[in-house]
Amino acid sequence: MITLEGLRAQLSEAGYGAFYAPTATLEALVQQANSGKAGQLVVAERRDARMEWHISRDRMTAELTLHAAWGGRAVTDRDLAKALQDQGVPQACWLRKTLGRVLRQGHAEAVIVARAVPPKEGQNTRFHSLVAREEDLNLEEDARGRVDLYHLHDFVVVEPGTPLMRRLPATAGEPGLTVLGEPLAPKAGRDRPFDPKSEGVSPAPDDPDLLVADIRGHPVFSGAGVRVDPTLRLKAVGLESGNIDFDGSVEVAGDVGSGFVVKATGDIVVRGMVEKADVSAGGSLAILGGVMGEEVGKRHDGDLQLRTHLSAGGILSAKFINLAEVRAKGDIHVREYVLQSRLKAGQDIVLGQPTGKGSLIGGWAHAGRAVIVNRLGSEAGVATEVSVGRPPEKSRRLQSLKQALELCEHNWHKVVETLQCIERGERSAPASEKHQRLYVTRDALRTRRQRLLTLIERLASRRQSSDTCRVEVKRQQHANISLTVDGVRRYDSLEHGPSCWVRIGAELLNRP
Numbered sequence: 253m254i255t256l257e258g259l260r261a262q263l264s265e266a267g268y269g270a271f272y273a274p275t276a277t278l279e280a281l282v283q284q285a286n287s288g289k290a291g292q293l294v295v296a297e298r299r300d301a302r303m304e305w306h307i308s309r310d311r312m313t314a315e316l317t318l319h320a321a322w323g324g325r326a327v328t329d330r331d332l333a334k335a336l337q338d339q340g341v342p343q344a345c346w347l348r349k350t351l352g353r354v355l356r357q358g359h360a361e362a363v364i365v366a367r368a369v370p371p372k373e374g375q376n377t378r379f380h381s382l383v384a385r386e387e388d389l390n391l392e393e394d395a396r397g398r399v400d401l402y403h404l405h406d407f408v409v410v411e412p413g414t415p416l417m418r419r420l421p422a423t424a425g426e427p428g429l430t431v432l433g434e435p436l437a438p439k440a441g442r443d444r445p446f447d448p449k450s451e452g453v454s455p456a457p458d459d460p461d462l463l464v465a466d467i468r469g470h471p472v473f474s475g476a477g478v479r480v481d482p483t484l485r486l487k488a489v490g491l492e493s494g495n496i497d498f499d500g501s502v503e504v505a506g507d508v509g510s511g512f513v514v515k516a517t518g519d520i521v522v523r524g525m526v527e528k529a530d531v532s533a534g535g536s537l538a539i540l541g542g543v544m545g546e547e548v549g550k551r552h553d554g555d556l557q558l559r560t561h562l563s564a565g566g567i568l569s570a571k572f573i574n575l576a577e578v579r580a581k582g583d584i585h586v587r588e589y590v591l592q593s594r595l596k597a598g599q600d601i602v603l604g605q606p607t608g609k610g611s612l613i614g615g616w617a618h619a620g621r622a623v624i625v626n627r628l629g630s631e632a633g634v635a636t637e638v639s640v641g642r643p644p645e646k647s648r649r650l651q652s653l654k655q656a657l658e659l660c661e662h663n664w665h666k667v668v669e670t671l672q673c674i675e676r677g678e679r680s681a682p683a684s685e686k687h688q689r690l691y692v693t694r695d696a697l698r699t700r701r702q703r704l705l706t707l708i709e710r711l712a713s714r715r716q717s718s719d720t721c722r723v724e725v726k727r728q729q730h731a732n733i734s735l736t737v738d739g740v741r742r743y744d745s746l747e748h749g750p751s752c753w754v755r756i757g758a759e760l761l762n763r764p
Contacts, residue, residue, distance in 0.1 A: 254282050254286055255282065256279055256282050259281070298323040298324040299319075299323065300321055301324070301325065301326050303316060303317070303332075303335055304316070304318075305317075307431060307432065308431075311430035311434065312368040312430065313364045313366065313368070314345070314365060314366035315363060316354065316360055316362075316363055317360060317361055317362055317363075318358070318359050320358045327355065328355075340432045340433055344369050344429055345367055345431045347365050347366060347367060350365050366431045367431065368428060368431050368436065369428045369436075370428045371428035371437060371438035371439070373441065374423040374439065376422055376441040376442045376443075376444070377419065377420065377443050377444040378419075378420040379420070380418045380420065381416065382415045382416055382418055383410060408470060409470055410468070410469065410471055411468050413464055413465060414464060414465045415462055416463050416464060416478045416480070417453075417462075417473070417477065419445075419446060420461070421443060421461065422443040424441075425438030426438055446476060447474055449479070450463065450479050451480070452467045452479050452481065452482070453465055453478055463478060466480065467480055469481045469483045470483045470500075470518060470519060472518075472535075481500045481501045481518040483500060483502070483503055484496070484500060484516075486504050486506075487504075487505050487506055488504060488505070488506035488508070489506075489509055489512050490507075490509040491509075493512075495512055495513040495514070496513070496514045496516070498516045500516065500517060501516060501520070501521075502514060502518070502519075502521070502533075503520075504522045504524065506523065507522070507525045507526070507527060509527060510527045510529060511529065512530075514529065514530070515531075516532075516533050516535075517534040517535075518534055518535045519537070519566075520538070520564075521538045521540075522540065523541065525539075526539050526543045526560065526562070527544050527560075528544070528545055528559045528560050530561045530562075531563075532562075533566075533568075535566050536565075536566040536567045537568045537580070538568075538569045538570075539562075539570040540570075541571060542570055542574075543560060543562065543572065543574060544575075545559055545560030545573075545574055545575035545576040545593070546560065547592075556615075558594070559575075560577065561576070561577045562578045564579070565581050565582075566580070567580065567584075569584075569585040569586070570585075572586060572587070572589050572590070573590045573593050574591045576593045576594075577593070578593060578594065580596070580597050582598055582599055583599050583602060584600075584601045584619075585605075586601075586603045586604075586610075587609075588609045588610070589603070589611040590603060590615070590617070592614040592634075593614075593615045595616070595618065595619075596617075599620050600619055600620075600621050600622045602624045603625040603626065604626040604627075604726075609626060609627070610625050610726075611625065611626065611627040612629075612636060613629060614630075614636055616636070617639075618638075618640070619639075621720070622640055622723070623638050623640055623723045625724070626725075626726050626727045627728045627729075627730070628730065628733060629733050630730055631730060633730065633731050637734040638734070638735055639735070639736035640721040640723055640737050640738070641738035641739070650708065650711055653708050653711065656704055657705065660700050660704060664697035664698060667694045668694060671690055674687070721737050722737065722752055723735055723737060723751075723752070725751045727750060728747070728750075729747060731746055731747050732745060737753055740755045740760045741760070742760040
């Protein structure tokens with residue numbers, strides 16, 4: 253006697269697994285066999301695995317639908333590889349991990365198994381400097397925290413023929429591939445030549461992409477070029493050299509003596525001291541040994557008249573400054589102290605950072621953005637004045653514009669009234685030339701009136717404030733200090749610890 257379970261077991265042993273006819277059909281077959289009736293009925297069918305492929309319209313992906321085997325032959329990795337090759341899909345596009353997962357599962361529904369290889373964009377032209385730049389020379393401290401200032405302010409000088417900059421031309425990029433093996437064009441990099449303003453350099457005779465120095469001097473790098481400033485090297489500035497006025501950069505190995513003048517359109521480096529002298533640099537000014545000035549009397553405003561004057565078109569740095577007038581369009585950096593001097597910086601005044609005493613004592617200091625010191629003033633209460641930013645001029649300018657508008661309107665009304673009187677016959681008409689001049693004056697005053705109204709409206713709507721300017725004292729602020737931030741002044745007769753003074757509205761507040 254045949255049972256339903258026995259029939260299912262025989263089908264499984266035959267390799268059909270669960271892929272046979274429905275239970276009702278099998279039950280009917282069992283009943284027919286047990287009742288002694290003969291006949292045939294298809295109860296199972298072997299099916300091999302079957303693959304269906306779909307290539308996207310843009311030919312960027314290939315999808316596989318894999319129908320599982322029903323007691324038949326399963327798909328192998330060789331079958332998949334051959335099918336992909338038959339579809340024309342290059343191996344570079346195959347997603348091998350996905351293909352492996354599909355093989356393990358034995359079935360898949362619209363799975364992306366190949367993807368186009370995108371093109372690689374070309375690189376833009378690059379420029380590599382071949383000698384050290386000053387900004388690349390970082391602070392180095394020894395075990396005791398001391399700084400090697402010689403290294404910090406190393407002044408790079410090159411000889412004729414020195415390779416300075418390498419140009420790496422733009423690349424075309426690498427083409428990609430669609431899933432059908434068609435090339436995808438890359439975007440080429442942007443090509444740039446050397447900066448045509450490069451001076452004192454020229455391409456190497458055998459390599460147009462290499463700039464070499466034509467003269468001995470100081471290399472100054474830009475984004476796409478380099479120029480060589482001729483450098484004057486001196487042992488010292490004194491009786492043997494006389495005053496210096498040089499078109500280029502100057503390096504003084506020793507001191508700048510008392511009473512002498514050093515001017516240069518480029519950078520100046522003084523490795524020794526500056527003593528009661530005038531030093532002016534069109535670029536940066538670095539004084540490694542410090543500045544010793546002198547008081548030579550009083551000015552008309554009662555302030556000290558100082559003999560030493562320093563100026564720089566960029567950054568000015570020194571170990572210390574005593575009794576000197578100092579101006580810099582960039583930053584002023586002093587390691588140890590500034591004593592009874594007048595400092596003015598277009599950006600920041602920084603003392604003692606990251607190492608050094610960093611004391612500002614007496615005199616006055618003004619910075620466009622920030623004054624950062626370790627100690628401000630002295631225990632003796634020496635008067636010290638510090639200011640940052642610029643005073644608010646909005647109210648003053650508005651008042652001036654309104655006065656100009658009032659005068660303009662007064663004159664305009666007088667001219668208009670005169671012309672109306674002439675037109676009504678209340679006044680005799682002047683000569684034609686003068687009459688025409690009245691009309692020209694009227695129109696000019698009307699135009700000026702409208703322009704003044706526009707300026708007043710713009711200025712009135714402009715915001716006046718900024719809390720980015722600050723006076724920052726990292727360790728100790730002594731008494732008798734005058735602080736001004738963006739036109740708001742505060743006199744402080746008390747001592748403070750670490751402080752950070754900023755302007756908020758019309759007040760000067762400490763935000764330590």
